[in-house]
Amino acid sequence: MDLFGLKSLLICALIFVPLERILTLRPPQKILRKGLAIDAIYALLNGTLVRACIFSMAAIVMSVAALLVPERVLDTIGGQPTWLQVIEIIILADLGVYAAHRAFHAVPALWRFHSIHHGIEELDWVASFRAHPVDQIITKAVSLMPVFFLGFSTEAIAIYFLVYTGHALLLHANVRINFGPLKWLIASPQFHHWHHADHRDAYDKNFASQLSIIDLVFGTFHVPGSAMPEKYGVDEPIPASYLGQFGYPFMPKPKERGNAEIGAVKQTPDA
Template structure:
């Protein structure tokens, strides 16, 4: 999504705003706290990310493609469309899981990823709330193999449509857990627990589309039909867009007290 693509954003709004009214998880205003910052991410962030990603990834893709056997690329690109899409989903989500878990485990990378976790009221727009550095790293790692291996343009495009739709859905303020399929497919309940501001839920549910990946690696957490009582992090993350862009680079000692600490002081 970029600054010249407001029509897709409007279409998404026309789909997900009514859906959140019908399947509401928790009472929440449409113009909730932080929504204007998220609109900036949704309309402007993508343009810069796509530009930088193109500058970085295209040379890498061309270099890697030189070593990819033509027999492999022709075989993969010649498969049925839906089989290619399924393979892309599995391949990319394994990459998402690995990169996402790394962003949680490495303190320097967590500074960037904490921007996404700073959202305190979840809805479909929260899916866009990601630092551009994280987007560039994640997209580069998961998409380069897809382009190098020779999957068809149609399959890649269809994958992007499915991925975007599911990313918006799992962030949405909807009560939906997919029933028995919650063990296989990432649901809103699954991803809301990833955003939970509760210690028992930390570092769980890293996959973006296939919950079974977390099940296999022991990081799956969907406790019954329950949902988190709160979201967010206890870090002094700025509320505005430009403050969030610079936040990961600010020395920790210069940051204000975490919000939880400020609240405790206020109570004394």
């Protein structure tokens, strides 16, 4: 599966670039927007790293499951119709995504990694790739370990990845699509755009990646009518380069850096 190599990226471009022109949300936004090159780097570099981590994690978890989970349980789950397994995987994985995503917003140390994704100021389908690898790996681990552990079939897991990836690109796309009553069940572009909104009333809302009903149940659903956000981003200085963004979570905050420098001066002997 070539998710995401250059071939996959080009195929996605052939789908989403015309879609964003036909159903555009913000017509003035350029295809070659600010930060597009950085997001393309994320797609190519992070994709390789995250794939390697997922395959390694799957091998380890499946080996442990073979020892701990009764064979009849694994056979029963993996023997269900593929379409039913895909639905079950979506529900199970999205509960994990919700929990991990909410933790990345609640815990300051984790937010430093997740803020890279929220630093995007113009949303389109390529923006979905901008995420720190630590953010991606932890979220994938929390959401997918139960899936690998319970013995879902390879075919069902592969279909889930395709559905998840296509949905993630659509959620970030520069499109206006009316989901109607389904917006209460399935995450829509409007739902996720509000998650990225730099509006006080939208902070820490809409954590689910596919099933908006999870946010509805836990009281974090925020979709105000048919309105769309006026602006996106965060009120902190996220670096503009890939390397800068990669290292950002590991650097002390400006205040901490200033305190460290003051401490160093105080400890320096007088000449």
